[in-house]
Amino acid sequence: xxxxxxxxxxxxxxxxxxxxxxxxxxxxxxxxxxxxxxxxxxxxxxxxxxxxxxxxxxxxxxxxxxxxxxxxxxxxxxxxxxxxxxxxxxxxxxxxxxxxxxxxxxxxxxxxxxxxxxxxxxxxxxxxxxxxxxxxxxxxxxxxxxxxxxxxxxxxxxxxxxxxxxxxxxxxxxxxxxxxxxxxxxxxxxxxxxxxxxxxxxxxxxxxxxxxxxxxxxxxxxxxxxxxxxxxxxxxxxxxxxxxxxxxxxxxxxxxxxxxxxxxxxxxxxxxxxxxxxxxxxxxxxxxxxxxxxxxxxxxxxxxxxxxxxxxx
Amino acid sequence: xxxxxxxxxxxxxxxxxxxxxxxxxxxxxxxxxxxxxxxxxxxxxxxxxxxxxxxxxxxxxxxxxxxxxxxxxxxxxxxxxxxxxxxxxxxxxxxxxxxxxxxxxxxxxxxxxxxxxxxxxxxxxxxxxxxxxxxxxxxxxxxxxxxxxxxxxxxxxxxxxxxxxxxxxxxxxxxxxxxxxxxxxxxxxxxxxxxxxxxxxxxxxxxxxxxxxxxxxxxxxxxxxxxxxxxxxxxxxxxxxxxxxxxxxxxxxxxxxxxxxxxxxxxxxxxxxxxxxxxxxxxxxxxxxxxxxxxxxxxxxxxxxxxxxxxxxxxxxxxxxxxxxxxxxxxxxxxxxxxxxxxxxxxxxxxxxxxxxxxxxxxxxxxxxxxxxxxxxxxxxxxxxxxxxxxxxxxxxxxxxxxxxxxxxxxxxxxxx
Ligand SMILES: [Zn+2]
Numbered sequence: 024x025x026x027x028x029x030x031x032x033x034x035x036x037x038x039x040x041x042x043x044x045x046x047x048x049x050x051x052x053x054x055x056x057x058x059x060x061x062x063x064x065x066x067x068x069x070x071x072x073x074x075x076x077x078x079x080x081x082x083x084x085x086x087x088x089x090x091x092x093x094x095x096x097x098x099x100x101x102x103x104x105x106x107x108x109x110x111x112x113x114x115x116x117x118x119x120x121x122x123x124x125x126x127x128x129x130x131x132x133x134x135x136x137x138x139x140x141x142x143x144x145x146x147x148x149x150x151x152x153x154x155x156x157x158x159x160x161x162x163x164x165x166x167x168x169x170x171x172x173x174x175x176x177x178x179x180x181x182x183x184x185x186x187x188x189x190x191x192x193x194x195x196x197x198x199x200x201x202x203x204x205x206x207x208x209x210x211x212x213x214x215x216x217x218x219x220x221x222x223x224x225x226x227x228x229x230x231x232x233x234x235x236x237x238x239x240x241x242x243x244x245x246x247x248x249x250x251x252x253x254x255x256x257x258x259x260x261x262x263x264x265x266x267x268x269x270x271x272x273x274x275x276x277x278x279x280x281x282x283x284x285x286x287x288x289x290x291x292x293x294x295x296x297x298x299x300x301x302x303x304x305x306x307x308x309x310x311x312x313x314x315x316x317x318x319x320x321x322x323x324x325x326x327x328x329x330x331x332x333x334x335x336x
Numbered sequence: 337x338x339x340x341x342x343x344x345x346x347x348x349x350x351x352x353x354x355x356x357x358x359x360x361x362x363x364x365x366x367x368x369x370x371x372x373x374x375x376x377x378x379x380x381x382x383x384x385x386x387x388x389x390x391x392x393x394x395x396x397x398x399x400x401x402x403x404x405x406x407x408x409x410x411x412x413x414x415x416x417x418x419x420x421x422x423x424x425x426x427x428x429x430x431x432x433x434x435x436x437x438x439x440x441x442x443x444x445x446x447x448x449x450x451x452x453x454x455x456x457x458x459x460x461x462x463x464x465x466x467x468x469x470x471x472x473x474x475x476x477x478x479x480x481x482x483x484x485x486x487x488x489x490x491x492x493x494x495x496x497x498x499x500x501x502x503x504x505x506x507x508x509x510x511x512x513x514x515x516x517x518x519x520x521x522x523x524x525x526x527x528x529x530x531x532x533x534x535x536x537x538x539x540x541x542x543x544x545x546x547x548x549x550x551x552x553x554x555x556x557x558x559x560x561x562x563x564x565x566x567x568x569x570x571x572x573x574x575x576x577x578x579x580x581x582x583x584x585x586x587x588x589x590x591x592x593x594x595x596x597x598x599x600x601x602x603x604x605x606x607x608x609x610x611x612x613x614x615x616x617x618x619x620x621x622x623x624x625x626x627x628x629x630x631x632x633x634x635x636x637x638x639x640x641x642x643x644x645x646x647x648x649x650x651x652x653x654x655x656x657x658x659x660x661x662x663x664x665x666x667x668x669x670x671x672x673x674x675x676x677x678x679x680x681x682x683x684x685x686x687x688x689x690x691x692x693x694x695x696x697x698x699x700x701x702x703x704x705x706x707x708x709x710x711x712x713x714x715x716x717x718x719x720x721x722x723x724x725x726x727x728x729x730x731x732x733x734x735x736x737x738x739x740x741x742x743x744x745x746x747x748x749x750x751x752x753x
Contacts, residue, residue, distance in 0.1 A: 053462060186641055186642070197545065197582075241541070
């Protein structure tokens with residue numbers, strides 16, 4: 024078990040795209056937009072995005088847009104901020120942000136900010152720091168951060184900080200690596216990382232590495248490939264990534280590959296899925312694994328895509 | 337030929353959906369749904385001691401008894417497809433009516449019926465949850481809102497981590513909470529539901545998050561009651577960090593209440609000290625009983641941090657009364673002594689073969705180091721007791737060499753803090 028089975032993973036991603044009638048793919052159809060983002064970003068990191076019919080994807084994405092400006096997880100589904108970010112990220116991958124009515128999307132997101140600075144996920148009002156990150160990330164990609172109250176958004180995130188240095192989904196919520204990624208990412212995007220006690224949070228994050236080299240998302244949990252992304256990107260953003268053993272983590276991710284049929288699973292020998300394939304490859308990219316494009320830890324997009332957005336190259 | 341076959345299978349799926357919805361309609365008390373492999377059907381019938389003819393596994397699609405409903409895994413795909421199509425058609429029609437037409441009862445009940453069927457097959461189908469919110473909020477009947485709590489509970493019975501199902505409950509509670517006098521009753525029942533689900537679904541973040549969310553709606557009595565009640569649960573699930581976090585959330589709530597109010601402060605103050613002391617003693621007992629449990633040590637970090645911060649403030653406030661000050665620092669000193677004794681007893685690794693003892697030793701030393709980093713007073717007290725960072729570092733480097741980069745960063749290469 025030495026290397027990344029890049030070719031197999033490309034085949035796997037392309038095959039999932041075509042598979043539409045088994046139970047697993049069918050019950051995931053409400054979040055197909057997220058699935059598309061995971062799959063397409065993986066292909067891009069592997070340098071194989073040109074295997075995809077751009078026009079077909081872009082027109083499907085645009086068909087998922089709701090009149091409110093938000094995007095649904097699939098055609099005919101209600102809009103939610105979770106799918107809106109994926110849609111914007113997919114368009115960014117293809118350099119197609121110009122097809123968007125930017126004001127319309129911006130208004131949708133800005134309309135979801137609450138009085139206390141937090142964000143709701145959609146019109147029904149559930150609040151979560153995940154939605155704060157998504158809003159800030161989306162608006163930053165669209166270069167419209169000035170359309171919301173960023174200071175209040177930051178204050179809300181800071182109010183979700185726990186005594187262990189981590190963050191939860193709402194004030195007083197348990198620290199969780201996924202939530203921490205969202206909060207650290209949001210603070211990074213707004214230039215507010217000084218609100219974080221980096222040693223304290225870095226300590227909590229590096230305690231996520233277990234004996235096998237893999238990372239878990241909370242104390243006493245089993246390691247899982249997706250946390251290679253959530254924990255690792257957070258450690259990079261706060262400049263503490265040298266506190267974990269990178270070689271062992273690389274090995275752990277490689278051990279979770281299906282070298283025969285492609286794809287990566289949460290743990291060795293489990294069933295693979297697109298989600299863990301993406302996070303595995305993205306994790307390896309953060310670990311500077313050879314042959315992979317670099318990924319930006321805050322935007323969760325390839326670095327060249329981010330550069331194109333902000334520097335026109 | 338092909339078309340005929342397709343329409344045939346379509347009508348078969350529609351029949352399945354109809355059957356499914358009939359069962360749900362006629363048994364409103366169903367409180368658990370599960371998916372069963374066809375081979376398990378016969379066993380279920382046998383166990384129930386059924387006299388009726390046991391259907392062959394090919395015909396077996398649904399099984400229902402004692403308010404439990406089983407659905408054959410073999411029909412999930414056609415059933416889901418039929419439910420989705422029926423739901424999408426109904427919600428489309430419902431939305432086309434808009435607000436200007438008096439809402440059509442037939443369309444409305446179809447939306448409710450099909451969305452329920454769909455959600456019992458695909459728990460995070462957000463559009464189906466939303467459609468129910470839409471219908472129910474137009475009606476504004478308390479009983480309709482309460483029905484939503486029941487459906488959500490049914491969905492959680494087969495999908496205990498469903499984000500949407502938990503979120504749907506909060507949506508309901510926020511709406512009815514202000515209106516009805518039974519908010520405390522709802523909070524109590526919600527807390528019980530989380531406990532029931534947490535029993536089957538370990539370290540369920542969504543479930544415990546919901547319980548944490550409830551804390552802000554609790555009265556002080558409820559907070560104390562929850563603290564008492566969750567203690568037994570925690571003892572039986574010492575690896576479940578969620579429950580310890582929940583307890584810390586409850587304890588912080590008590591602390592916050594105290595800082596908000598002025599009068600009667602001193603008796604409350606005594607009570608809080610008691611709560612904290614008991615929690616520390618209880619936690620120490622668990623640490624010694626269950627060797628090498630991370631969640632227990634992390635909880636201790638929290639407890640000691642708050643405890644010492646409280647001491648630090650007391651010291652500040654007592655600066656003019658030197659007698660009081662001396663007594664506080666004596667208590668502080670004996671607290672530090674106790675923690676060092678704990679370190680001592682936990683860091684002696686009896687045998688290198690025991691992973692748990694190794695973990696216990698690492699966790700105890702990390703705990704002490706963590707406190708020195710958070711509380712400067714602890715640090716200086718330690719130096720008086722002749723425990724230096726150098727000692728700690730050599731302990732940690734020996735017990736947990738894989739984190740040597742962390743130890744080097746925190747304590748410097750030569751062990752100076
Ligand atoms: Zn995972």
